[in-house]
Structure formats: C-alpha cells, structure tokens
Amino acid sequence: MTTLYEHGTLAALMAGNFDGTITVRDLLKHGSMGIGTFTGLDGEVLILDNEVYQAVASGKVNHITDMNATMPFASVHFPAEQQGITLTDVNFAKLNNDFVKAHKLNNVFAFLKLNGNFKHVKIRIAPKQEKPYPTLLDVAQHQPEFTADNISGTIIGYYAPEIFGTITAAGWHLHFISDDRQFAGHLLAFDASELTGSFEVFDNLEQHLPVENKEFRESTVDMSTLRDGIAKSEGNAD
Amino acid sequence: MTTLYEHGTLAALMAGNFDGTITVRDLLKHGSMGIGTFTGLDGEVLILDNEVYQAVASGKVNHITDMNATMPFASVHFPAEQQGITLTDVNFAKLNNDFVKAHKLNNVFAFLKLNGNFKHVKIRIAPKQEKPYPTLLDVAQHQPEFTADNISGTIIGYYAPEIFGTITAAGWHLHFISDDRQFAGHLLAFDASELTGSFEVFDNLEQHLPVENKEFRESTVDMSTLRDGIAKSEGNAD
Numbered sequence: 001m002t003t004l005y006e007h008g009t010l011a012a013l014m015a016g017n018f019d020g021t022i023t024v025r026d027l028l029k030h031g032s033m034g035i036g037t038f039t040g041l042d043g044e045v046l047i048l049d050n051e052v053y054q055a056v057a058s059g060k061v062n063h064i065t066d067m068n069a070t071m072p073f074a075s076v077h078f079p080a081e082q083q084g085i086t087l088t089d090v091n092f093a094k095l096n097n098d099f100v101k102a103h104k105l106n107n108v109f110a111f112l113k114l115n116g117n118f119k120h121v122k123i124r125i126a127p128k129q130e131k132p133y134p135t136l137l138d139v140a141q142h143q144p145e146f147t148a149d150n151i152s153g154t155i156i157g158y159y160a161p162e163i164f165g166t167i168t169a170a171g172w173h174l175h176f177i178s179d180d181r182q183f184a185g186h187l188l189a190f191d192a193s194e195l196t197g198s199f200e201v202f203d204n205l206e207q208h209l210p211v212e213n214k215e216f217r218e219s220t221v222d223m224s225t226l227r228d229g230i231a232k233s234e235g236n237a238d
Numbered sequence: 239m240t241t242l243y244e245h246g247t248l249a250a251l252m253a254g255n256f257d258g259t260i261t262v263r264d265l266l267k268h269g270s271m272g273i274g275t276f277t278g279l280d281g282e283v284l285i286l287d288n289e290v291y292q293a294v295a296s297g298k299v300n301h302i303t304d305m306n307a308t309m310p311f312a313s314v315h316f317p318a319e320q321q322g323i324t325l326t327d328v329n330f331a332k333l334n335n336d337f338v339k340a341h342k343l344n345n346v347f348a349f350l351k352l353n354g355n356f357k358h359v360k361i362r363i364a365p366k367q368e369k370p371y372p373t374l375l376d377v378a379q380h381q382p383e384f385t386a387d388n389i390s391g392t393i394i395g396y397y398a399p400e401i402f403g404t405i406t407a408a409g410w411h412l413h414f415i416s417d418d419r420q421f422a423g424h425l426l427a428f429d430a431s432e433l434t435g436s437f438e439v440f441d442n443l444e445q446h447l448p449v450e451n452k453e454f455r456e457s458t459v460d461m462s463t464l465r466d467g468i469a470k471s472e473g474n475a476d
Contacts, residue, residue, distance in 0.1 A: 009401065012345070104455040106455075107447070107457060107459070108447055108449050161459075163247060163249045163404040164405065165461075166404075167405075201449055202447075203447055203448075204444060204445065205443075205445040206443075206445075207442065207444075208441060209345070209346055209347075209441055209442070210441075211346050211439055212441075216345055217345060219344075220344065221345070221399075221400055221401055223401070223403075226401070
C-alpha cells in the first residue's frame with residue numbers, strides 16, 4: 001500500500017486560513033518528499049529526501065532547518081513503488097493529456113519527479129501575507145512570476161483527481177527547483193527535450209485536518225464561491 | 239489521532255461502479271464500527287463491534303459472516319476518543335442544525351451513535367443491481383422505503399464536510415438497526431424523545447481508492463453531472 005499524506009485543505013487556504021497547523025518536524029514523519037507552503041502563505045516549498053527548500057517572493061531560495069516552522073498546507077509521501085520514466089518533448093500539455101491517459105491517472109493520486117535540462121521554466125511564488133489574511137484568490141492575483149531558460153533542475157509534485165478539487169489542487173500541482181538550489185517556485189509552464197525521473201500511483205490518501213485550530217473549525221464554506229475561486233487561483237497554464 | 243477509514247468514493251458509485259473492491263475481512267482491519275454496501279449495491283450495511291448486518295430490499299436483515307463478501311463503498315473506524323451524549327427531542331433537523339453548530343462539525347469528519355426508543359423511523363434500502371449496472375441516480379429513484387413506530391434501535395453513521403461531498407455523502411450519513419436486528423436501512427427520517435450514545439471527531443481521513451480496479455481507473459467523471467446526481471440521490475429528508 002502506498003500513501004499520500006496531506007495536511008490541510010485547499011478550501012481552508014481559499015478562506016484565508018494561512019496559519020501553520022503542522023510543524024516541519026511532524027510533517028517529515030509522514031514523508032520525505034513533497035510540496036507545501038509556510039505560515040502566511042510564505043513561499044513555495046519543496047521537500048527532497050528530507051531537505052526542505054523554500055522559495056520566497058523575492059526569488060531567493062532558503063534551505064529550511066527550523067523543524068518548528070509551521071505549514072498550513074502540505075503534501076508528502078515516502079517513495080515506495082516508484083516507476084522509472086523518461087519523457088521527451090515534455091511540457092504541461094503533454095503531462096495533462098498523454099501522460100494522464102497513458103497511466104490512467106484520472107481517478108487516482110500520483111507523484112511525479114522529473115529531472116534534466118529545461119529549455120524554459122516559468123514559476124510563481126506566493127508572497128508572505130500578514131493578518132488579517134486576505135483570501136487565496138486575492139493573493140493569487142498579485143504573485144511574482146519568474147522565468148529561466150536553459151536551466152537544470154527538478155520538478156516534483158502530485159496529480160489529484162478532479163473530485164478532490166476542493167480539498168487539493170486537481171490535476172498536476174508541481175514545484176520546480178534548480179540543481180544549484182537558487183531558483184524555485186510553483187510551476188506555471190515548462191518545456192524540455194528530455195527529462196528522466198520516477199512516478200508512482202497511491203492507493204491511499206491520508207487527509208489530515210487541523211481539527212484543533214479554531215479558525216479552521218469555525219470557517220464557513222460557500223461551495224460555489226469556493227469552486228469559482230479555485231478555478232481562478234489554481235489555473236496551471238498550457 | 240483518530241482516523242476514519244473510507245474505501246471507494248461516492249463519485250464511483252454515482253458512475254455505477256458497484257463491484258466490490260474490498261473484502262469484509264480487509265475492511266474490518268480498519269475498523270470495528272461503520273456503514274457501507276455490498277457488491278451490486280446490495281443493501282444497507284451496519285458494522286457494530288465487528289458484527290456485520292445487511293438490510294436487503296425485501297426488508298430482511300442478514301447477519302453476514304462471509305468474510306470474503308466484497309463491498310464497493312464503506313466507512314469504518316475504531317472507536318478511540320468517544321464522548322458520551324444524551325439528546326432530547328431529536329430528529330434530522332436537530333442533528334443538522336443544533337448538533338452541528340454545538341460541536342463545530344462543519345469542516346470535520348465525525349461519528350455518531352445513538353440508541354433508544356424511536357417514536358418513528360423511516361428508512362430506505364438499496365435493491366441489488368445486476369450488470370450492466372445503472373447509475374446510483376437511477377437506483378435512488380426506485381428504492382423501497384419502510385417505516386416503523388415505537389421501535390428500539392441504534393443509529394450509527396458519519397458526518398462529512400461539504401467540500402468532501404463528491405467523495406462521500408456530505409452532512410450526516412446514518413443507518414438504523416433495531417435492537418432485535420430485524421429492521422434496518424439507510425435513515426431517511428426519525429423522531430425520538432431521548433437517545434443516548436456517543437460521538438467523536440476524526441482528525442484524519444484515510445481514503446482508500448481501488449486503484450487495481452479497471453472500471454474505477456477508466457471511469458470518467460463529469461463534475462456538474464456528478465454534483466447534480468448526488469444532490470438528487472443523497473437528499474436526507476427533514
């Protein structure tokens with residue numbers, strides 16, 4: 001059995017619940033690879049073999065060693081049944097169509113890691129917010145974007161079925177980090193001739209909710225506003 | 239940490255994926271209490287302290303001892319942090335409003351068990367389907383309903399947040415069984431002067447998907463059709 005662990009929900013982020021509700025220490029008990037964000041929606045996080053990297057809105061990448069830092073939203077797993085892959089002429093369109101079809105991912109959660117030389121990468125980085133927090137939709141409309149050409153790096157992230165689209169980002173949710181760990185963020189677009197890596201399908205989602213958090217317990221959700229906000233905030237490009 | 243284990247999704251049931259994908263034996267490894275249905279949408283299941291009861295469409299209640307029987311959809315848990323409760327003048331309206339508010343259940347999963355004398359109970363029982371399976375919406379429109387007055391019995395079931403409403407039934411999903419184990423089904427309405435029991439809030443949903451099942455992997459979901467179908471199939475009364 002392979003398990004994807006997720007802390008927090010996209011719905012709570014949409015509502016502006018940006019306070020961290022799990023420590024890095026606790027998160028790493030559930031996985032050594034993954035993605036997420038810090039308290040205040042502070043940046044884009046990648047966890048690679050237990051090393052935690054945070055891209056902040058200035059474009060700087062921090063190597064996080066504070067195990068007490070907290071996160072409102074994160075997905076992690078322990079690699080278990082990885083399948084090696086090589087993809088050629090790869091971009092979001094290819095991942096969204098050919099790859100999803102070939103591996104029948106529509107209704108399952110999966111992890112993807114790809115490494116190599118990228119002709120082009122476009123990323124965005126969520127800027128840290130202060131209280132009172134705005135909604136995710138407000139933040140999404142003012143996020144710095146960065147591009148890089150001819151850069152070596154790694155993509156990691158997850159695929160989620162559409163029916164889970166209020167809990168986490170449906171489809172691919174990928175973060176990029178360069179091999180020199182100087183350039184990282186939430187992946188908006190990319191183009192590469194050949195990438196190698198691994199992927200795996202999970203048969204289990206362990207969805208952890210911050211039930212002790214007052215704001216989480218008391219926040220209300222309007223489903224149509226939520227769906228509309230997610231559609232506007234989480235569009236991936238291509 | 240308290241965990242609710244769920245096998246299968248409401249979306250897959252809506253699509254007519256009624257083949258069992260977990261055995262009773264395997265399900266009981268994840269919980270001793272719960273609800274579900276058997277292959278072919280054959281009846282309404284209650285699991286009480288590892289005893290499995292199935293109400294079939296004739297109204298008969300079977301005590302299931304075949305550990306190889308399979309289920310397409312089920313929710314179970316091991317009681318862990320139960321809180322004793324007594325409710326007076328209780329019906330669905332009270333559960334949906336007062337109880338949800340008092341315990342701040344909106345955004346969390348919870349379990350409820352209530353026992354006592356019921357002035358009135360109305361249940362429905364899904365009739366067994368044969369292949370090619372219809373959709374859940376088709377089945378929902380032709381389900382036998384039964385009522386009973388002045389009956390002693392037990393309600394068990396779960397509360398799920400609205401954002402999980404494509405994965406499982408949002409709000410309360412409760413099954414009833416009489417103390418003499420002769421009358422049981424999916425609870426549509428009830429009325430009681432006083433019921434006692436227990437409830438608990440889960441901080442973790444373990445969502446298991448039948449990733450090895452071809453029909454599950456290949457089924458496609460149209461989100462607006464799904465939402466509309468769920469609204470029409472899963473209405474609870476009151």
